Amino acid sequence: MLSLKKYLTEGLIQFTILLSLMGVRVDLDSYLPSHLPPLHEIILGPTSAYTQTQFHSLRGTSDGYGVHPKSVDLDQFFTSRRLLSRMRALDRLQVPSTELDAWLVHREAESSVSSAQTGSSRSTDSPQNLPTSESSLRDSLENEQGRESEELGASAQCENTELGKEEIDPIDILWLQDIDLGAGREDFESRHNHKDNEDVWESLGDSSGSENVEHRLLVDGETGENVPQEGQTAMSLAECLSLLDDNFQFDSSEFPAPPPTNILDTEPDQTGLEQADGLLSPFLPNIETPLDLEEQWQDLMSLMDMQPMDINSSSEDPLYLSMDPSLQQNEGIHQTAFQGCSQNMSVYSPTMEHFPVPDSPLPQLSSHNSTDLNSTFGFTNFSGILFPSQQNSTANVTATNVLQDPLSGILDEALLDEISLMELALEEGFSQIQASQLQEELDSDSGLSLDSHRSPVSPSGSETSSSSSCSSSSSSSFSEEGAVGYSSDSEMMEPEESEESISYQPEYSKFCRMSSEDPSRFQRLLFLEHVGHNHTYNMVPDEPEEEQPQPARGSSRRPSVFLDRQAGRDEQRARAMKIPFSNEKIINLPVEEFNELLTKYQLTEAQLCLVRDIRRRGKNKMAAQNCRKRKLDTILNLEQEVKRLSRERSSQLREKGENLRSLQRMKQEVESLYQEVFSQLRDQEGRPYSPQRYALHYTSNGNIVLMPRNAEGQQSRRSERKDRRK
């Protein structure tokens, strides 16, 4: 067996990998003698994990969704995600094309599953285009255990269009991040379940950590012919060889590493998916009707909400499709689109230094006298754009230093405002925390305003409704409507009262445990705060409460011990005093009915006192519980309000930054205009005015006058005096 294994691993497997890179799957088991076990069992043993599974079956395990925060698997998960992101980034850096590749990622799970992989819009990477870091990725890929399959499956949305690829890939990343956060999982699933019937490939893998775990397959970009097809048989090696010769020129040096102890087959009929996932090759005749595949593709395109590109729908040869030069020609378009996309994505990038000056071919020149601000805010020197010819003028260099004086007169107010704003910004740490705030805002803005998610049932409202229902309910119905929050020991009850009490205990239990009993449940409520609070403190549950598993404390204390303890004292007292009715009635009956009840029985003074005490304590107990819950809600509301205000503050800070930029831009424009006007002024002899001696000034009537600087100083002093007199 070992010799056979060695033989296979050094020969057939390597070749199989090559085939798999082309999208050809070979069932090596069919070439083994019938008496031998399946190939994967030969190599990996009967417990190999090469069982195909559906993506959603991995949910909660391999994708980290269900990984416990303290689980050691989490490190692996994040590492895998990081490596996967690198891998995908590397992939995107490749020359894009319109073809579909399938990433075959081995999944080695305890449940003996192997992942399937979906097609994705990737460059038609020949093996030499594989990232050089592939070897570094292999380990992570092997450890991904199919997680990559699911993640990579996200990118399958953007098949066959580069625009879609470049747009959707980040979206997928965000989706995956959302999933990391435990949100939107169903959305993610549904998002990808639309293509359950496509691009599912049996994975190749090597549990021994060897190479070539990552494979790329040429997949029909139009019809997605790598859809698993039922009943499809393995391709013969000879056919594969012929196809290899016909279509590809493989450089064996591009696969220098020895083939891993790899295996490509899965055990048939282990899962339902396997049954539907037969061997498939894009080279094989399409078993499904082209119409079906085209429908699938169109469905996919409609799901992607993209305009189908130039697709040769009549092509049945995926290889032909993948090499369709018409599709290749789209690369330029896609690259252009990608550039536009990338520009759009940097709308508020801190590195954005270009104001929307359209198509300005002028070089960016250093700004004069505002470089500090520019460096602070990353502003563009618009004067350089507006007056590039003057930037390098020596005269202007000297002039600008002087010309700031008149400008300061013009811009004093604005400058002061700006400085004050800058100071404010610095005091508030604006420049430092802006990014984090914006990030937070971006994160939080994805949802709705938490402030608006208050429960429609206010605490006071619930209280009112509760009390009104209490007071208005009849004695026969109080236990159903308003008598929430109290139960009593039923040991001494009369049969009907015992039933009443027993039926009431779950309500009491729910009431008492509604939000404050179990911290973990409460945390979940916090997490789902935006969904809505449960303010129905006194509301009877609509349906009988099932026996919910209580965490440690609740399970140990409730219902028996806790209820005994809670209901014990007054119940015992009532029992001792032979009170002939239940404590629920004592507590929850309206006053009139309660008094009527008292008149029915001849009670002693001590009994009457005890009954009134029980009623008082019982009501107070409920009131205390409501009060505490209300207090808790108040705290939660305040917390949400704080968050909302924080977001609002971030938004205002951002707006302030934008205003600062606008102000700076206008200031620079004014500077440039000033220079232009001043430089064009000539005296009577046709000579330019010296900026050291003259300056432009605005007058009160809106005119601009040229004034000598000494006169300017005198005028400014005069104005100062006037201001003082005022």
Added chain:
DNA sequence: TAGTTCTGTCATAGC
């Protein structure tokens, strides 16, 4: 064993 949390109870104010 000390600290924390939860719950019941009391006192009191207000409606």
Added chain:
DNA sequence: AGGCTATGACAGAAC
């Protein structure tokens, strides 16, 4: 004025 609710404060039990 009595009843009810809300709430701060306290104590006991459980963890």
